[in-house]
Amino acid sequence: MKERLLSWKRWLGGAAVAGLLGGCSTTSLATNPELPRSRTQPSASVFSVNWWAPLAPPARLEYAPREVASPAYDPDNKHVIALTRDGFVRAVGSDGKVKWSFHTPVRFNAGARVSDGVVYVPGGDGVLYALDSATGDVKWKYSAGESLATVPVVADGLVLVASQSDTLFAVKAADGVWAWQYRRDPPPGFTIRGASTPLVHEGTAYVGFSDGFVVALSLADGSATWEKALSGTGTEFLDVDTQPVINEAGHLFVASYKNGIYALEADTGDMLWNTAVGGVTSLLARGQMLFAAGDGRVDAYLADSGRLLWSLPLGERAAFAPVFAQGMLLVPIQRSLLFVDPRTGRSRVSWNPGSGITATPFVRGNQVYVLSNNGFLYALDVNGIRG
Structure with missing residues (x-):
């Protein structure tokens, strides 16, 4: 049996070119991590599984395991x-x-986050860990006292990380010494779980908060350059949890869960346009296009006007933060990973390695690292869309 499993260690994945969920059907590759259910190579193969590693397999009687932390890659130590x-x-x-x-x-x-041989780990225990990437040894620890909820951002000698409690911490990358922090009081009603990963651009950190505000902060001292309310009044689901993105024109894009996507002037916060589509939880800018993912859909807009180009309905599924790989949009939707044609919004592949995928994959050239909900890490070789 062991020899049989090893012979299947590298197997091809892909699916017939077809639509998904919203009216059409896609060939779905749903497999046990150790024993692929199908050894037939579909007609439009777009990726293959190079290797996998069982890191945290589901425990006995564990219901619906879910992995939310995106993998990272260390180019120096190649792991x-x-x-x-x-x-x-x-x-x-x-x-x-x-x-x-x-x-x-x-x-x-x-x-x-891996930077210059150091792994910065946002602990759910409220501790930011700096580990030697070659050995795993602790270089320093900073106790924030609040459960940390975003991938750390390293810029200008600082590490920025946000908590579940609406605090953005900045500590020195060299030794973990506190530099500054910025906090907003969470609203009294219901909020969406998660936090906005800060975007750093030209000495300014842009970040959203659960009270519906997006704020531009000076990276030097954490002082607010401008702040803007995006969600209006109310007490429920005002969150601005998307990581802000900026395009080549210097326009800032951020989304309110309640009131949709906003395009803003990065220098002033002045509004350029706004969509009326709520439920957006992540954004991705690419050239002249802006991609939005969230509750029940993935959308593509023209970045300069906000005009909707296409929408991929997901039924009751939620789309998590997408990434680009070899000309395709890879979208985790918890039960699977979608490979979407960014030009048309058509899903070309739906891949479920067992228990689905929630965490955003990490892309390095044509290699994509995927952490499945059942605790298996996969290395994919992605070929891209053919035809």
């Missing part, structure tokens, strides 16, 4: 950094074997 729901940080080599591991007491809300 993948994966944070899993069992509280472990693991470095996984190109052979799929764990090189080192580090344990924290609480599961993670977001993935790590």
Whole structure:
């Protein structure tokens, strides 16, 4: 049996070119991580699985496991950094074997950042860890006292990370010493779980908050350059949890869960346009297009006007933060990973490695690293869309 499994260690994935969910059907590759259900190569193969590693398989009687932390990659040591729901940080080599591991007491809300040989880990226990990427040894720790919820951002000698409690912390990358913090009081009603990962651009950090505001902060001292309310009045689901994005024209895009997408002047916060589509939880800018993912849909807009180009309905599913790989839009929708043609919005492949995918994959050229909800890390070789 072991020899049989090894012979299937590298298997081809792909699916027939077809639509998905909203009226058409897509060939779905739903597989057990160790035993593929189908060995037939579909007619339009767009990726293959190079290797996989079982990091945190579901425990007995565990219901609906879910991994939310996106993998990261260390180009110096050539391994993948994966944070899993069992509280472990693991470095996984190109052979799929764990090189080192580090344990924290609480599961993670977001993935790590690798920069200059250091892994910055946002702990669910409220601690920001700086680990040596080669060994996993602790270089320093900063205790924020609030559960950390975003991938750390490293810029100008600082590490920025936001908490579940609407605080943005800035600490020195060299030693973890506190530099500044900015906090807003959460609204009294219901909020969406999660936080806005800050965007740093030309000395300014742009970040959203659960009270419906987006704020531009000076990276030097954390003082507010401008702030803008996007969600109006009310007490429920005002969140601005999307990571702001900026395009080549210098326009800032951010979304209110309640009131839709806003295009703003980055320098002043003045509004350029706004959509009326709520439920957006992530944005991705690419050239002249802006892609939005969220509750029940994935959309593409013209960045200069906000005109809707296409919309892919997902039924009752929610789309999580997408990424680009080899000309395709890769969208986790919890039960699977969609490979979407960004020109048409047509889903070309729906891949479920078992228990689905929630965490955003990490893309490195034609290699894509995917952490499935059942705790398996996959390395994909992506070919892109053919035809």
